[in-house]
Amino acid sequence: MLVSERIGQFFLGSEGSRDRLEYTEYGGGDSWVVLLHGQLMPRRMHQPLARRLAADGLHVVTLDLLGHGRSDRPADPQAYSVSAFAAQVVALLDHLGAAQAVVGGTSLGANVSLEVAATEPERVRGLLLEMPVLDNALEAAIVAFGPLLMTARFAPFTVNTLRRLTRPVPRGLVPFWAGIGLDTLDQRADAVAAVVHGLFFGRVAPSAAERRAITVPTLVVGHPRDPVHPAADAALLAEEMPAAEFVRARSILEWRRSPERLDQVAVDFCAGAWRSSTRRSRRA
Known part of the structure; x- marks a missing residue:
């Protein structure tokens, strides 16, 4: 089923700066x-999942958070934190005129979604969380992103050279996920260093006490044998949250290579969150 797709943008201003963020509506x-x-x-x-959800009647928006994709990429570490990203999601909802949304994401996107639910619970209808990054992921995250921070800061020519090499490759001529990989390599060293620095030294996720107070319907998807996103973190999160369900992916690649099962789980969850008429109270 074909669905309409529209690209939009909005601007955020703070302390003399004005940042542009871009999104796509389905x-x-x-x-x-x-x-x-x-x-x-x-x-x-998230384009494949967004199209699948929209084909079932949902109004889906994918957002490039600041420092990512086609949004602006300031080189200031203070511009980046999970809290700042959550504020950008709320600003997106305000821009769209959406009182509430099911908010979800992958890895960083899952943590930002949790932060939105913790700080602006009245704006969240439900949470769709894949691979949250919590306590069990700390060491692996340092190993994965620490060298990237040092490389971007002290050997920026490596990151910038990758950008020059990958940018000219036509995305329409390569498989979808290869194109996503090329887009991920399309980085400026100063912005990469700022993003990683800001996330390393800022708040990563709501505390356990805050997570236990989130009462909206929640679907948590965890992957086996994923050191950066341990399934133990996803399972723990589902146990902490009173209205959460845990779904174990068959592999780290299932939702990318064979998405039918998890796509249907996501469709059923999001549609069910909107069918529910139960009012959720603010956290205690």
């Missing part, structure tokens, strides 16, 4: 779903 109606990408990845990674 479908229409009042049953909003916002999908957020992983760290350094573009919003286009």
Whole structure:
């Protein structure tokens, strides 16, 4: 089923700066779903899922958070934190005129979604979380992103050279996920260093006490044998949250290579969150 797709933008201003953020809308109606990408990845990674959700009547928006994709990329580490990203999601909802949305994402996007639910619970209809990054992922995240921070800061020519090499490759001539990989390599060293620095030294996710107070319907998807996103974190999160369900992916690649099962789980969850008429109270 074909669905309408529209690209939009909005601007955020703070302390003399004005940053542009870009998003894509799929479908229409009042049953909003916002999908957020992983760290350094573009919003286009969620295009297949967004189209699937929109084909079932949901109004889906994918957002490039600041420093990612086609949004602005300031080189100031203070511009980047999970809290700042959550504020961008709320600003997107205000821009769209959406009172509530099911908010979800992958990795960084999952943590940002949690932050939105913790700080602006009245704006969240449900949470769709894949691969959250919590306590069990700390060491692996340092190993994965620490060298990237040092390389971008002290050997920026490596990151900038990758950008020059990957930018000219036509995305329409390569498989979809290869194109996402090329988009992820399309980085400026100063912006990469700022993003990683800001996330390393800022708030990563709501505390356990805050997570236990999130009462909206939640679907948590965890992957086996994923050191950066341990399934133990996803399972723990589902146990902490009173209205959460845990779904184990068959592999780290299932939702990318054979998405039918998890796509249907996501469709059923998002549609069910909008069918529910139960009012959720603010956290205690």
